Amino acid sequence: MDMLGTADPRNVHYIMSANFQNFQKGPEFKKIFDILGDGLINADFDLWKNQRKIAITLLTHQRFHKFLVKTSWDRVNNGLVPFLEFMANEGKIFDLQDVFLRFAFDTTCILVTGFDPGSLSVELNNIAFLKAMNDAGEAVAVRHLLPQSVWKLQQWLGIGPENKLRKAREIIDLQIGKYLLMKRDELRAKRENLKEQEEEGVDLLTLYMNDEGETKTGIKFDDKFLRDTILTFMFGGRDTTSSGLTWFIWLVVRHPEIEKKIREELKAIIPVGEGEKMRLFKADEVKNAIYLHAALCESLRLYPPIPFERKTPREPDILPSGHRVHPKMRVVFLLYTMGRMESIWGKDASEFKPERWISERGTVKHEPSYKFFSFNAGPRTCIGKEVAFTQMKVAVAAVIHNYHVEIVKEDDPHKSQHGSGSEEVRVSCLSIALLNDGANLEKEKGNDTIDIEDSQFTIELDIRYIWDQNARFANRKQYD
Numbered sequence: 001m002d003m004l005g006t007a008d009p010r011n012v013h014y015i016m017s018a019n020f021q022n023f024q025k026g027p028e029f030k031k032i033f034d035i036l037g038d039g040l041i042n043a044d045f046d047l048w049k050n051q052r053k054i055a056i057t058l059l060t061h062q063r064f065h066k067f068l069v070k071t072s073w074d075r076v077n078n079g080l081v082p083f084l085e086f087m088a089n090e091g092k093i094f095d096l097q098d099v100f101l102r103f104a105f106d107t108t109c110i111l112v113t114g115f116d117p118g119s120l121s122v123e124l125n126n127i128a129f130l131k132a133m134n135d136a137g138e139a140v141a142v143r144h145l146l147p148q149s150v151w152k153l154q155q156w157l158g159i160g161p162e163n164k165l166r167k168a169r170e171i172i173d174l175q176i177g178k179y180l181l182m183k184r185d186e187l188r189a190k191r192e193n194l195k196e197q198e199e200e201g202v203d204l205l206t207l208y209m210n211d212e213g214e215t216k217t218g219i220k221f222d223d224k225f226l227r228d229t230i231l232t233f234m235f236g237g238r239d240t241t242s243s244g245l246t247w248f249i250w251l252v253v254r255h256p257e258i259e260k261k262i263r264e265e266l267k268a269i270i271p272v273g274e275g276e277k278m279r280l281f282k283a284d285e286v287k288n289a290i291y292l293h294a295a296l297c298e299s300l301r302l303y304p305p306i307p308f309e310r311k312t313p314r315e316p317d318i319l320p321s322g323h324r325v326h327p328k329m330r331v332v333f334l335l336y337t338m339g340r341m342e343s344i345w346g347k348d349a350s351e352f353k354p355e356r357w358i359s360e361r362g363t364v365k366h367e368p369s370y371k372f373f374s375f376n377a378g379p380r381t382c383i384g385k386e387v388a389f390t391q392m393k394v395a396v397a398a399v400i401h402n403y404h405v406e407i408v409k410e411d412d413p414h415k416s417q418h419g420s421g422s423e424e425v426r427v428s429c430l431s432i433a434l435l436n437d438g439a440n441l442e443k444e445k446g447n448d449t450i451d452i453e454d455s456q457f458t459i460e461l462d463i464r465y466i467w468d469q470n471a472r473f474a475n476r477k478q479y480d
């Protein structure tokens with residue numbers, strides 16, 4: 001229980017940047033996140049430094065950037081939008097948080113491994129890998145709240161979240177093992193087509209498997225390293241992006257004047273003469289959408305997907321706030337609190353106000369990371385920030401431009417965060433109905449006349465929309 005909680009930007013700057021060397025994630029953090037093995041999020045010192053160097057080189061590789069642009073568009077066009085289209089046409093109410101979680105899960109998995117787990121479809125199927133990731137995330141969250149002896153006991157007895165985590169780990173390891181085998185086969189087959197490959201965008205796993213970082217850094221890219229790396233990126237990118245998307249839509253829907261401004265900005269991007277039809281936006285088109293970017297930052301300020309972080313001092317130290325810390329102590333940063341403090345953001349700190357991110361010249365205002373701490377600060381700043389913004393912009397532009405989202409059932413999400421479990425939050429936060437703006441819908445039920453051996457029958461039509469991976473929708477008329 002020896003813990004210091006801080007929401008002071010001076011302390012953040014000191015620990016995360018100025019005296020970075022004296023503050024580590026530490027062995028306790030590694031135990032809590034043991035499922036990530038020696039992956040980047042878990043590592044400290046040289047192991048962390050070398051891994052980070054490689055990860056940044058590959059994430060900023062031109063071929064990964066191509067793949068990111070292509071995948072962000074593809075998952076919106078062939079995953080999110082067909083789902084929303086179906087729900088809008090059917091007038092169905094659904095849980096948007098679950099949909100964004102599946103969207104981010106599929107997108108992140110494709111970006112990292114090149115393979116699509118296919119969790120976002122009209123049926124919202126149960127996918128073992130998705131469930132395993134959810135269970136693992138939940139168990140890790142619970143570990144932060146309990147003394148180690150308690151969750152270790154649960155582990156030993158095989159009960160509670162620890163039991164779920166054990167099973168989840170088996171499924172995750174099996175799935176990643178399959179991906180590694182599939183990728184090796186794929187690369188072997190592609191080797192004959194090297195020229196074509198040069199032109200293509202590629203996933204991170206392909207880049208890791210082809211990289212010479214192994215010899216330069218001394219890190220061996222064996223199956224254990226690749227497994228830890230895949231899982232680290234999936235953990236780092238999935239829940240964060242989906243949480244960011246969900247809170248963003250929740251905030252925008254509750255602020256129609258802001259929604260209108262985003263729509264106007266998006267409309268201005270569309271070339272004159274394109275008309276009023278359904279329109280999706282490519283990453284390059286929304287890259288410089290200032291107001292949209294500002295609104296996303298504002299939403300991430302108020303609802304940081306990672307609401308707290310922790311560090312452990314290596315040597316006793318005195319923080320700029322005057323507090324003494326020592327190696328047996330945990331320093332906990334309260335990101336959620338920092339996003340709402342008047343001393344940091346001014347009197348209107350609790351308001352959703354994208355304008356605060358726009359300078360007088362109309363550009364995005366830079367806020368130092370020890371103040372806008374949602375992506376961490378200093379040498380351990382999130383390396384997926386650009387990946388996240390690219391995905392989020394393409395996704396929310398598609399939703400806001402083409403649909404009207406309505407919250408039809410709303411419990412207080414702040415209240416339910418203190419409830420008994422994450423499922424409660426997930427279910428209660430967002431139940432929404434989608435109405436397709438002015439779409440000319442085919443009738444779902446109706447009458448038709450057909451000839452059967454010269455006799456005429458009038459029959460009832462029941463048109464079902466069948467999900468199809470390749471064609472967006474196949475309309476099947478079923479005669480009963």
Ligand code: HEM
Binds near residue numbers: 040052232374380381
């Ligand atoms: C809105 C989206 C995101 C937010 C708010 C976010 C936030 C953060 C934060 C706060 C950390 C520091 C965590 C810690 O040190 O304990 C972090 C680290 C990290 N993030 Fe993100 N992240 C986002 C998206 C992503 C994505 C899409 C990826 C992967 C493509 C990613 C990969 C990572 C990795 C690998 C680290 C560890 C970096 C290191 O320790 O050197 N993140 N992120």
